Amino acid sequence: MLFSSLVFLYIFLPITLFIYFIGPKKYKNIILLIASLIFYSWGEPIYILLMIFSSIVDYSHGMLIEKYRDNDRKAKLIVLSSIIINLSLLGFFKYADFLILNINNIFNSNLNTFNLPLPIGISFYTFQTMSYTIDVYRKEAPVQRNFFSLATYVTLFPQLIAGPIVRYQTIAEEINFRKETIDKFADGLRRFIIGLGKKVLLANNIGLLWSTIKHAQLNELSVLTAWLGIIAFAFQIYFDFSGYSDMAIGLGKIFGFTFLENFNYPYISQSITEFWRRWHISLGTWFKDYVYIPIGGNRVSKFKMYRNIFVVWLLTGLWHGASWNFVLWGLYFGTILVIEKTFLLKFLNRLPRAIRHIYALILIIFGWVLFEFDNLTNVISYLKVMLGFNNNKFIDTEFIYYLYTNIILIIILIIASTPIISYTNNKTFYKLKNKEILYRNVLIPLLYLIILFISTAYLVDSTFNPFLYFRF
Amino acid sequence: MKSKQSGNKILIFGFILFITLINIFNIVIPDKEFSESENRLLEQMPKLSFKNLSNGRFTKRFEKYISDQFVNRDGWVGLKSDIERLRLQKENKGIFFGKDEFLLENYEKPNDVLNNNITTLNKFKDKLSNIDMFFLLAPNSVNIYNDKLPLFANPYNQVKVIEHVENNLNENINFVSVYETLKKHKDEYIYFRTDHHWTMRGAYYAYLQYAKKAKIKPYTLDDFNDDIISDSFYGTYYSKASNYRLKPDELELFTPKFNVNYEVCFSDKDDCIDTLYNFDHLEKKDKYALFLDGNKPLVTISTDVNNNDKLLILKDSYAHSLIPFLANNYREIHILDLRYFNLSVHDYIKDNDINKILFLYNVSTFSKDTNLTKLK
Numbered sequence: 001m002l003f004s005s006l007v008f009l010y011i012f013l014p015i016t017l018f019i020y021f022i023g024p025k026k027y028k029n030i031i032l033l034i035a036s037l038i039f040y041s042w043g044e045p046i047y048i049l050l051m052i053f054s055s056i057v058d059y060s061h062g063m064l065i066e067k068y069r070d071n072d073r074k075a076k077l078i079v080l081s082s083i084i085i086n087l088s089l090l091g092f093f094k095y096a097d098f099l100i101l102n103i104n105n106i107f108n109s110n111l112n113t114f115n116l117p118l119p120i121g122i123s124f125y126t127f128q129t130m131s132y133t134i135d136v137y138r139k140e141a142p143v144q145r146n147f148f149s150l151a152t153y154v155t156l157f158p159q160l161i162a163g164p165i166v167r168y169q170t171i172a173e174e175i176n177f178r179k180e181t182i183d184k185f186a187d188g189l190r191r192f193i194i195g196l197g198k199k200v201l202l203a204n205n206i207g208l209l210w211s212t213i214k215h216a217q218l219n220e221l222s223v224l225t226a227w228l229g230i231i232a233f234a235f236q237i238y239f240d241f242s243g244y245s246d247m248a249i250g251l252g253k254i255f256g257f258t259f260l261e262n263f264n265y266p267y268i269s270q271s272i273t274e275f276w277r278r279w280h281i282s283l284g285t286w287f288k289d290y291v292y293i294p295i296g297g298n299r300v301s302k303f304k305m306y307r308n309i310f311v312v313w314l315l316t317g318l319w320h321g322a323s324w325n326f327v328l329w330g331l332y333f334g335t336i337l338v339i340e341k342t343f344l345l346k347f348l349n350r351l352p353r354a355i356r357h358i359y360a361l362i363l364i365i366f367g368w369v370l371f372e373f374d375n376l377t378n379v380i381s382y383l384k385v386m387l388g389f390n391n392n393k394f395i396d397t398e399f400i401y402y403l404y405t406n407i408i409l410i411i412i413l414i415i416a417s418t419p420i421i422s423y424t425n426n427k428t429f430y431k432l433k434n435k436e437i438l439y440r441n442v443l444i445p446l447l448y449l450i451i452l453f454i455s456t457a458y459l460v461d462s463t464f465n466p467f468l469y470f471r472f
Numbered sequence: 473m474k475s476k477q478s479g480n481k482i483l484i485f486g487f488i489l490f491i492t493l494i495n496i497f498n499i500v501i502p503d504k505e506f507s508e509s510e511n512r513l514l515e516q517m518p519k520l521s522f523k524n525l526s527n528g529r530f531t532k533r534f535e536k537y538i539s540d541q542f543v544n545r546d547g548w549v550g551l552k553s554d555i556e557r558l559r560l561q562k563e564n565k566g567i568f569f570g571k572d573e574f575l576l577e578n579y580e581k582p583n584d585v586l587n588n589n590i591t592t593l594n595k596f597k598d599k600l601s602n603i604d605m606f607f608l609l610a611p612n613s614v615n616i617y618n619d620k621l622p623l624f625a626n627p628y629n630q631v632k633v634i635e636h637v638e639n640n641l642n643e644n645i646n647f648v649s650v651y652e653t654l655k656k657h658k659d660e661y662i663y664f665r666t667d668h669h670w671t672m673r674g675a676y677y678a679y680l681q682y683a684k685k686a687k688i689k690p691y692t693l694d695d696f697n698d699d700i701i702s703d704s705f706y707g708t709y710y711s712k713a714s715n716y717r718l719k720p721d722e723l724e725l726f727t728p729k730f731n732v733n734y735e736v737c738f739s740d741k742d743d744c745i746d747t748l749y750n751f752d753h754l755e756k757k758d759k760y761a762l763f764l765d766g767n768k769p770l771v772t773i774s775t776d777v778n779n780n781d782k783l784l785i786l787k788d789s790y791a792h793s794l795i796p797f798l799a800n801n802y803r804e805i806h807i808l809d810l811r812y813f814n815l816s817v818h819d820y821i822k823d824n825d826i827n828k829i830l831f832l833y834n835v836s837t838f839s840k841d842t843n844l845t846k847l848k
Contacts (some may be wrong), residue, residue, distance in 0.1 A: 009491075045528060173499075404560060406560075445479060449483075449486050
């Protein structure tokens with residue numbers, strides 16, 4: 001099930017909210033657990049067993065670690081066991097075919113791939129359950145003795161499918177002791193609606209533009225159209241992913257959970273270093289705390305530090321997908337980060353802000369080309385068009401048409417990529433005073449309901465499927 | 473913090489009210505069976521069974537059911553279309569919002585299917601060297617009315633496609649060129665604004681071109697009664713673009729003033745009728761289907777016209793408004809729709825002594841239709 005669907009918005013969510021808020025406190029976790037299991041199995045009934053299995057593994061491992069507190073060697077082995085089991089699960093379902101294809105390429109063999117569909121959310125929940133056992137071992141979170149409470153954490157539907165990666169320590173307290181309030185509900189609801197609008201109204205529509213440009217023949221693309229296309233993709237992936245995170249954080253808040261932020265206006269960054277502190281923050285944090293620092297972080301020799309950085313970025317790239325272009329994408333950023341760390345940042349800080357910003361954006365955009373095309377040849381071809389190497393026209397009527405028919409959307413996207421709106425929102429509160437009541441009590445709620453209303457229109461339209469050809 | 477609380481309460485109250493109202497409407501309003509605007513059956517409540525749950529079929533169907541039966545579905549779709557136009561978007565779901573309330577379907581550069589179709593036709597002609605074959609390729613309104621396109625819109629030029637087909641078609645297939653004449657008459661009502669078809673008047677001008685090539689004597693417009701039989705036709709483009717603020721099309725019908733008798737038989741019915749039209753369709757949305765009662769696998773028309781020609785027409789629905797003119801020039805017309813006809817076309821030709829074959833397609837369909845491979 002997706003958040004951005006009529007079934008979720010109008011059936012699953014209202015019913016879940018109703019039962020949750022009516023139910024007695026001691027049953028609230030069970031209600032969430034059952035709702036989450038339904039949510040997950042809605043699309044894939046079979047893979048729910050995997051998730052339950054992962055919960056059982058980590059529950060038992062957590063209890064064992066607590067039992068063997070005095071025997072550090074044993075405790076470490078238990079953590080290792082949890083990591084191996086979870087990574088095996090992830091490795092098998094997500095990377096086995098990738099491995100097989102590479103073996104076939106290298107050894108000219110003809111092994112069959114498994115062709116298993118990827119269990120939804122497996123990249124997220126395996127990382128979350130691993131974080132539980134590691135945090136328990138490190139005494140950064142108390143062991144959870146109630147299996148259902150742990151299972152609620154693992155399966156929690158707000159962040160199950162597309163993050164953010166919520167580490168157990170973040171909500172360890174709230175799993176058993178949280179308070180739902182009207183303010184939290186309203187905050188969460190506003191956050192959710194913003195996320196819904198980002199996904200349905202912004203991401204999906206700019207995605208259409210990218211889809212059109214992507215399918216054009218490369219030799220007919222003008223340079224400007226190629227740039228417009230990948231910029232459209234950059235907007236699409238940001239608003240899609242951050243919109244989903246917003247919906248997750250918002251839903252969590254409604255139920256009394258406080259998840260950490262996952263995006264912080266990444267496109268205002270003035271360096272790649274800054275970008276990765278603003279983009280998919282939960283993943284960066286996870287790799288820092290569970291991989292980078294354990295293998296030495298920056299407290300080792302310079303050579304080892306660079307090695308650590310590359311290991312983390314190789315894994316970061318690989319996490320995004322079982323394909324070499326993702327690995328390259330990770331290494332691409334790893335390299336830039338090393339360069340920035342060694343000397344480039346110092347040099348950049350002497351340049352004006354605008355230049356730093358353009359520098360960052362151009363590198364980010366090239367990164368998206370690497371990310372989006374899974375075939376390296378296509379990456380290079382597309383980059384060639386962008387850089388004008390292929391005798392493509394610089395500008396054509398297509399570009400002008402795409403630009404002006406999407407200009408209002410693009411302006412909204414640019415504004416929404418910066419903190420301007422929340423800045424003006426906060427400022428306005430202090431200026432209005434008398435009109436503040438009208439603003440807070442009428443305009444703002446109305447605005448959010450309008451976003452919900454229009455998003456519904458776009459969702460209904462996306463299922464509009466005229467059977468024109470055959471009947472006419 | 474008091475005023476913050478009341479704003480929050482109002483938001484939550486508004487949200488709950490909105491969701492509840494939608495659900496009340498959805499539950500109370502009975503499910504619809506058929507969508508006129510989408511021209512398809514709507515999903516009904518799926519059966520709940522363990523089997524359907526475990527194989528995922530129930531959940532898929534249930535989601536489709538919820539969206540298909542969502543209250544005022546067409547209203548939401550129209551709202552989205554309005555907002556798209558508000559944000560200066562000039563197309564919706566592949567249809568341009570043109571000037572003078574014209575809807576024009578975007579046409580993209582054709583892929584291999586086009587060349588495959590040309591090859592299939594050439595091979596077909598090779599096998600039937602003694603039968604006269606004609607190929608009439610009609611452009612679509614997006615091409616004839618390219619002056620009404622939104623600024624800078626750039627659909628692929630269909631003239632290039634028409635020339636490509638003409639140059640690569642077996643020279644023994646008589647290519648009927650209609651582009652020039654349609655362009656010449658574009659200020660007349662020859663294409664619908666809200667539908668992908670040409671009007672009967674547009675079909676007439678194409679009929680004249682065919683008559684020249686086929687060396688038959690065409691009737692003139694004066695030989696026909698000219699009536700507007702509907703002024704509220706909203707066609708396929710209207711459905712797709714979902715812009716509900718446009719004026720409807722008119723349906724102009726030409727019926728012979730002279731005496732002629734038709735016997736029209738459909739392969740899926742036992743009785744034959746004596747008219748080329750089914751006016752029941754005027755009560756429904758898809759009024760164009762009044763021509764020959766829409767898409768059928770096989771239709772045969774027998775007339776009392778004085779010649780011995782048996783014409784086979786392989787076509788898409790553009791032919792339906794042209795055939796009423798042709799029916800006055802042939803004793804027998806057999807109309808096969810390759811999308812639905814699954815028997816051997818060669819056998820049919822032999823069994824029915826067909827001696828003339830006309831292929832009638834519009835550029836958009838001919839570029840995408842994969843059913844011509846059935847001609848083998």
